[in-house]
Amino acid sequence: MARLLARDDNIMPAITLNIGNTRLAAERGDITRERVAAIVNAANVGLRGGGGVDGAIHHAGGPSITAECRKIGRCPTGKAVITGGGKLRAQWVIHAVGPIYSGLPSDAAELGSAYRESLLRASEVGARSIAFPSISTGAYGYPIKQAAPIALDTVTEFAQANPAAFELIRFVLFSDADYSVYFAEFTRRGARRE
Numbered sequence: 171m172a173r174l175l176a177r178d179d180n181i182m183p184a185i186t187l188n189i190g191n192t193r194l195a196a197e198r199g200d201i202t203r204e205r206v207a208a209i210v211n212a213a214n215v216g217l218r219g220g221g222g223v224d225g226a227i228h229h230a231g232g233p234s235i236t237a238e239c240r241k242i243g244r245c246p247t248g249k250a251v252i253t254g255g256g257k258l259r260a261q262w263v264i265h266a267v268g269p270i271y272s273g274l275p276s277d278a279a280e281l282g283s284a285y286r287e288s289l290l291r292a293s294e295v296g297a298r299s300i301a302f303p304s305i306s307t308g309a310y311g312y313p314i315k316q317a318a319p320i321a322l323d324t325v326t327e328f329a330q331a332n333p334a335a336f337e338l339i340r341f342v343l344f345s346d347a348d349y350s351v352y353f354a355e356f357t358r359r360g361a362r363r364e
């Protein structure tokens with residue numbers, strides 16, 4: 171058992187980067203299990219739930235999240251709305267709508283906006299810890315090697331501009347391949363292993 175844990179730790183160490191008082195972190199995992207104040211959902215414009223992380227969050231959080239989403243109605247691309255966390259450990263779910271990848275320059279602006287808007291929704295309710303999935307890089311087709319630096323740039327700028335807003339901003343990657351992209355991006359920015 172000890173050997174197994176040690177081996178897992180070697181393969182998938184969490185990685186962190188401090189931006190003032192805010193700790194940025196990346197880890198491999200399932201976002202529905204996160205113990206943070208707010209988790210972010212990669213939602214669609216109609217807030218209808220669906221596959222991928224969206225389906226997993228609606229399933230794990232239960233019907234109250236779906237009902238709140240129905241009441242809100244829609245959320246434009248690049249924006250984010252907030253609901254309660256239902257049965258999740260997180261108190262809040264922030265439903266952010268990333269772009270469907272097209273290859274146009276507007277993709278990057280919309281993706282950055284989805285991250286920034288999520289941080290704004292969380293800070294409005296006083297959530298000081300937040301976990302993000304990799305928005306738009308599943309069904310929406312955004313190449314994760316392009317998306318990861320946009321995600322990191324956006325949250326870094328936010329943490330620099332709002333140093334008291336968050337204690338922890340964590341990226342939760344669902345596959346080894348996605349995590350290794352974030353790991354490399356964190357390392358490039360001077361991060362250390364935990």
Ligand code: ADP
Nearest residue numbers: 200201212222223226303306307308309310344
């Ligand atoms: P999008 O439509 O925005 O591309 P997807 O849900 O298809 O959203 O994919 C976004 C990312 O979320 C993908 O990298 C996918 O692997 C990941 N993902 C799926 N389920 C989970 C989960 N339970 N926790 C964290 N990430 C997840």
